[in-house]
Amino acid sequence: MDAASGIESMAAKADRVAGFLKGLASPHRLLILCELTQGERSVTDLIEATGLPQSSMSQHLAKLKEEDIVSFRREHRTLYYFLDNKAAREVMTVLFDNFCRDDAPG
């Protein structure tokens, strides 16, 4: 594909892509995703790791599910969430590299 057709296909998909990015674009959801970058976590794990109230966590996870960024499996009463999206993994890598490395600017 050449550059121009990339733009057009992006235009056609702008809503979807923006929805995907909005899924990531919250400080609290970024913290959740950082955890999930390391492996699957129960909702309780995530609440402890981030300090978010239970209801808030549940709503953030719902948003991430809506955008197909995370999935979960059930084990007894506990739900284990995991990062289940290639694009999201790749964006997280870009973010780590650009904002979190020792030599990152800012």
Place this chain on the structure above:
Amino acid sequence: MDAASGIESMAAKADRVAGFLKGLASPHRLLILCELTQGERSVTDLIEATGLPQSSMSQHLAKLKEEDIVSFRREHRTLYYFLDNKAAREVMTVLFDNFCRDDAPG
């Protein structure tokens, strides 16, 4: 850096990183950024390419400047904007690859 320290440094920078992502997370701004991926553009160019009203364009560009995603140079009365952020370029590449290629899902 190992994975765990990545998470902590992300936590410390979550607000900044979320702000950066919010800069990208709008269908209209994605269209703007698609144009700028191809090279610099005047505000008028961008208005024609996207069909956005002039005031709206200006506000979107202001937001992109706020997050240090774009810069501009002046030539006579005309301002030429350009994509001036490594992380943003890398994210755009991830988005093209995952959402706009012929073999992309969805």
Place this chain on the structure above:
DNA sequence: ATATGATATCATGAAAATATGAATTGATAA
């Protein structure tokens, strides 16, 4: 059948983002 633990949903209010049209600035050409 009931109590408990894990999680989701609902209802509400506050804060932030977006679009729109009018007014303004700033640079240049006449």
Place this chain on the structure above:
DNA sequence: TTATCAATTCATATTTTCATGATATCATAT
């Protein structure tokens, strides 16, 4: 110095997002 073009800023209304607390669901252990 006035008119004009390019772009920004302002004011406002609408929509979206986010946090919070209360309630509900759902699976399991007693």
